Amino acid sequence: MLETSGYPRLESRFRRALPSVGGPTTDQDVVITRNTSPPDGFTWKQASTRPLDMDGPTTRAFPRMGEDFSEKSAFSHLERVVERYPDKIAISDGSTCLSFSELLNAVQNLAGAIAGSTPPGKAVGILVGNTLWYPVAMLAAMRAGRPAVPLNPRDPFQRLAAISTSARLAAIIKPGPGKPAGWPDAPSVEWIDAASCTAATPGGGLSALPSEVPVDAPAIVLYTSGSTGAPKGVVNSQRAILQRVQQYVDACHFGPDDVFMPLTGPATIAGCREMMTPMLCGATLYLSDIESAGIRAARDNFEKWQVTVVYLVPALLRVLMNGSAPNTFSSLRIVRVGGEKILWSDIDRLRASVPESCLVQISYSSTETTGTQWFLPKGYQERGATVPVGFVLPGIEYAIVDDNACEVAAGDEGELLIRSNYTTLGYWADGENVPLQANSGNPLLRTFATGDLVKVDDTGMMWIVGRKGRQIKINGRRVEPAELELVLRRAPQVDDAVAVVTDSNELVAFAVPAGPGGSEFIAELRDLIRTALPPAVHPTRLHSVAEIPRLKGGKVDGVKLRELDRALNPQDAQNTPMARETANPLDIEGTAAAVWERILPGKRAVGSRWDDAGGDSLKLLQFVMELETALGRELNLDAFTVGMSFADVVRAASPGQVTSSSLVEASDPRPVLFIVPGSIGYGPSLAAFGAEIGNVARVVAVRYGDLNDLLKGHGTIPRMVDAVVDQISQAQPDGNVKLIGYSLGGGVAFEVAAKLVAAGRSVTFLGILDTNIGPGQHNYRERLARTAQRIRTHRVTVDRMILRALAKLFAQFGAEAVLARGIDWLKWRSFARTRFILRLELEEVLRMRAFGQWLAQPKPTLPITATLFRCRRTGVPSDLGWSAFVTGLNIVPIVGGHLDMLVEPYLSHNRPLIERAFAVSGA
Template sequence: MCDDFSEKPAFWHLKRVVERYPDKTAISDGSTSLSFAELLNAVQNLASAIAGSVPPGKAVGLLIGNALWYPVAMLAAMRAGRPAVPLNPRDPFQRLAAIATSARLAAIVKPGPGGPAGWPDASPLKWIDAASCMGATEGSFPALPSDPSVDAPAIVLYTSGSTGTPKGVVNSQRAILHRVQQYVDACHIGPDDVFMPLTGPATIAGCREMMTPMLCGGTLYLLDIESAGIRAARDNFKRWQVTVAYLVPALLRVLMNGAASDTFSSLRIVRVGGEKILWSDIDRLRASVPESCFVQISYSSTETTGTQWFLPRDYPEQGATVPVGFVLPGIEYTIVGEDACEVASGEEGELLIKSNYTTLGYWVDGENVPLQASSADPRLRIFATGDLVKVDDTGRMWIVGRKGRQIKINGRRVEPAELELVLRRAPQVNDAVAVVTDANELVAFVVPARAGGSEFITELRDLIRTALPPAVHPTRLHSVAEIPQLKGGKVDGVKLRDLDRALNAQNAQNAQDVRPAADPLDIAGVAAAVWERILPGKKAAGSHWDDAGGDSLKLLQFVMELETALGRELNLEAFTVGMSFADVVRAASPGQDTSKSRVDASDAKPILFIVPGSIGYGPSLAAFGAEMGTVAKVVAVRYGDLNDLLKGHDTIPLMVDAVVEQISQAQPEGNVNLIGYSLGGGVAFEAAAKLAAAGRSVTFLGILDTNIGPGRHNYRETLARTVQRIRTHRVTVDRMILRALAKLFAQFGAEAVLARGIDWLKWGALARTRFILRLELEEILRMRAFGQWLARPKPALPITATLFRCRRTGVPADLGWSAFVADLSIVPIVGGHLDMLIEPYLSHNRPLIERAFLVRGA
């Protein structure tokens, strides 16, 4: 890139890329894509909406996860000249609302209209719908101001603060563009490269990983790993032929441990950073990527860039950790001791960085409080990193530790003071202290205000889960009579660490390996074995995941291995870092969903039960359910697994029984609202009939493109759907082969034989085959049951139904439903049967579905 790259704003660079590659794919999430020309249009429209809603100098929040609209919104805020404050949707809303108030946000951008369900209405906010700006016509929004200065505040990233409250680090466009330039120049990144960032968008690494391909003509694929899981991430590395990846060590370990040999064969650059890197991490990485793949080690923080280098294959191991490389151009640095004087070469000290590319300062009450400037050159800002480092005689830097108590967990900065503040504010706590162990674990000690039993720790755990993101949850939480102190009154950290080791050993000794009564499939036994393999030394029975030292990345690995062990897909949304082992068993049991089993009585919105199609409650239906959360309390119902299907071919009644039982548990009384997709439309209809027979009132019955009329066996349409699934990467050739195999066995009534054979596929690459083959057989048997149900007579119901109908040819307008309900309302929607609930069609269809639901649902 040219030397003056960081002198021009990001939008200027985007326009240059559009001139060269207007029709090339810029961003995709696998189902929705934007070309560079479409990206430019979306950025301009959204920038105009932001400029019209947010006064100059005020900040705008971005409440968007690792999804297509985040990079659009980030560039749009820069173009509008409004500082953007990324907000992680997975963090507790209580914390995010506090940040919004502290940052003096004027508006928040999110996909869809209005604020999210559960958002505390503490301050007046405008909500900007990112998706609605996509189709806006020219002139719909006010004219944009001139390009802002590259030295103005652009991104404000809130990190864990040493005072106990989050702090906003202010970065300019110049600082971000400098990171992009260093990345592109060092790694020779160009239009043939493909990125798939797995780090959170509300981090500086996430901003860099998204900006880089967009500003050099590469392709950006987006995947929310916490929703999709490890298995999907691995599949997409191969499917999308990803060439450049950034991984924190904790994610690297989970992602590459046990992956197939060709999973990462397309990678040519892997950048590793975010926390200390062990030589064992490098060994695992090199065993998984091609020999031609370069491994780049980097060190940086939210406030500044730092070092990087390409690790030679023959570089000798020295100690447990890997050096972080050489200081980057454009940076001056000093290493100082406790006396603030520069240390001698090779000695340890705190790293001070002086540069024009460091943070501008910190965002306080809606304004930037500047960082200290250099007396010699006011353009240069001085940042004390707090990292203890040493530089060897070759100029390579090594990270030794931290000056303060701050740690990094899965690449996310964590200050123990934030945990302490939440605990000390609890009325049942007299005092609280958090310490960091030698194993980089966060452990908390609390002094209760009054004598209490085991429920005391449980209450505090629940408080932590509602107030803090998972990275700030303590690995262990101990109740003690007092906090040990040194003679001067300071907390005795050494004694607390010794006490933690003793209490942890005692708890392990006292742990009873008592498991719930074994079910026929021994789900509890299988789950316990996987739990104890991933969390060695931590008994599953009676434990909570976070109490046992599990974090979000290990949870993803746990769910993936549990799926493989059980041979079926699980609902990832049902698994949380705070769940107990009993919750795990329920979530893994057929027909269960702990994430939706209890409905919040304080939420005044009506309940809406979503009944899935033959493939179950997959990612697209889950995304639709999340979007419907603005108008309803959404409850996803579940079907049984392959073992239930093998009990008999007449399975629609079994599905109906499961649906009615789950409805009765979640909503024992009151009017019922149902919406079913595809096969689920038929199941919802039968469930409505059963509920009506039991005296329940069904006020809303929504049917999402379920065809029960003549012309349903349209082979041309089936072929078109298959082609579409392959074209949009929803299914691979090997999966089509396994599907054909499952169909063959089912056609000859030998599905039980195939099921027994599937159970033998448990080792190595065969485990993945077992998982996919089981899913395909389940879908085929459900569709066969649906075909048998279609052939039987159906009683008419004295209720009103709403049919949301995709455009079809050769079938009746009512898809056969008019004869079976007293009144049928037909709502045409856009998209096809497979993609009507995903973007860009969801943005058009969801308001239609919401409107129909609000008219009848109660």
């Protein structure tokens, strides 16, 4: 909603201090726009009578929704679908699937849990990503009659917790029991396990369910970027969502043969529509998290699942279609494109990749209201650089006005106003809906000033020209610069801050330091932004300036700021070393730099961070994909983040960084061996070992979380085991499992084997590399000998031993979070090595503490034979304590010490012993 629309005759203004997310807002009050009567100077135009399926699939038969579709609840429509297709697959996310009858049961059970824990009228949060549980939770909240507030798990917890407080959430739904590690304590919030709803019998909360839920009550509250700097919750009713579904189905003729795979965020209005539509028309919904799976996996899923319908924002369309194989999208019959301006070059790229019979539907809407859609006819004559967004949808009255609230002539640009029964109910504040004022003659008719500048020709065709305010869209997500400004201005080291939108639709910020500030000042602000705002609100560039230029009246001089940005960000050729375009693929650094600078033109790779250079998550997906092509091998997508430096990129792309999500290829005859690392994590020694035994096994290295995960409680042995099992399931969904664990990893591998066996999988090789769990593990003579070995073989300096002792001291007193904050403050370049070593040592100490806790716990006896590779030790049993916990144990003596048995010269002796034991196991 445009809070300050500038139309005095459109609005009766009142000021109400809405609670901010994360603290008080600036001294701006929030202006709620209310329509009292149609303004003078224009009349409301009616929507087009053009058939929704015109130029579309007019001859395709499909089950129509009926004229009263939006008068009935979503749950009643689901019941109707279940009657027709009880055993048909409704939803799958690749690992779990539900038939329509199972979906109905899950929705009903979860609705009962919601109603039993959430008072009527109170909102429930949905902290679920793009998985099967999201649509289940959304439908369950509607059945329970409680407004649902989707929360994007990828947003910073600080922001999500603040939204939770501002929205007055009574409960939050998430996969698994309990609150996430790191989430602030909130006794008033009930946590509901989404996965518990699949029980065969209904739960005890069904009696609390309302017999009927009004379709005009608040149903979904979607938090978007707000112009005051605080996120705002847009309230939509079931009626509004069902109307979007009905118009989508009537236009595209959807039915039970269709397969949807949404590639948009679930916590958006487009995500709601793309998930609700297949569930209410009998189609199948496949869910894939593209940010986790990657572009290649998404392409594979189009073929694997024979997807017929997909929604894409233009930025994702460009990445997905570029370089795709000829038959990747052969099953598609409908591609819907929207979210931001669409270029004709996007349409050319799309049509070159999909079948000739595939229809392209263009749409325009916002979180608050539906807008336009149409099917782009083949051979349509191009006019201008962008594609028109189509014709206004039924159920809408609209007007296009200038700054004086006067109607503009046909073909002239102005702001789009929409009046409808289906627009937003209002905005969520203090746990209740603050409604838009309804039309006096029709209580359901509400007016919304979109803030979009559009033009409409005499046929009713609409083009998007731009925005009236400062708001922009990044990858289809609405972004208000004020939200970034608010975070920066609250920082104690900032005197003033302003964010502007450049002519190329980039978000750029300027900050005035409160004291002397150099590169550390910008680095600190970048870290602050990462912890407070989602990636879409991160600035492409962040500048430190002495003062903010202003006009005589005190307003910010946006023109000067844009000129200053251009001056501080030269784009001349000397900043883009073109020689790297032909870099040798064997030169990882040169190849990565060439791809980096191709995707982020003018941004020198060396010494840069991805997000500081203007990279976002979609560009990162493209970067990894192109880097894989250039290097000729797959990379571990999990190792790439928007906050990584170029040095991080080079490390992630180096050999030995094997992706745990790579499926076993039938053409590769080698058995897979999972390496479970020790307390220091997967480092050069294990990477070299994995490369050495590559002739007998395809080595997949599993990963542990970093320091942030450890501080959130993810560093316990059970959590590490869960992470390893997940990675094994992704890399090798079935078949015999073979794994080997080093040091602490031996204990983790043992528990992983126990979990796999309990799940019915066969573990045919369990190797344990010198893990001592028997008497003598606390032998101080051995510990002293190990310390001496660390110094001798790894040339550990005195300062590193001091830092390790410091990490142990803080961990001993449970103050590791305090030390971590101290590490984060070591931003200065002269402390870079100290910061790195201290973080590394603290991670190892915390993992070893978890290992010590595991040693004290009882352990099961596994019905398998393990192989213990034992270094020479004194004063400890020969089996290192393992005989009691496996039915069979082979002990293989090896040479070298605990820390150097996998490096030369000892590896040359030990490798054949390990390979022989691996081969004898039947691998």
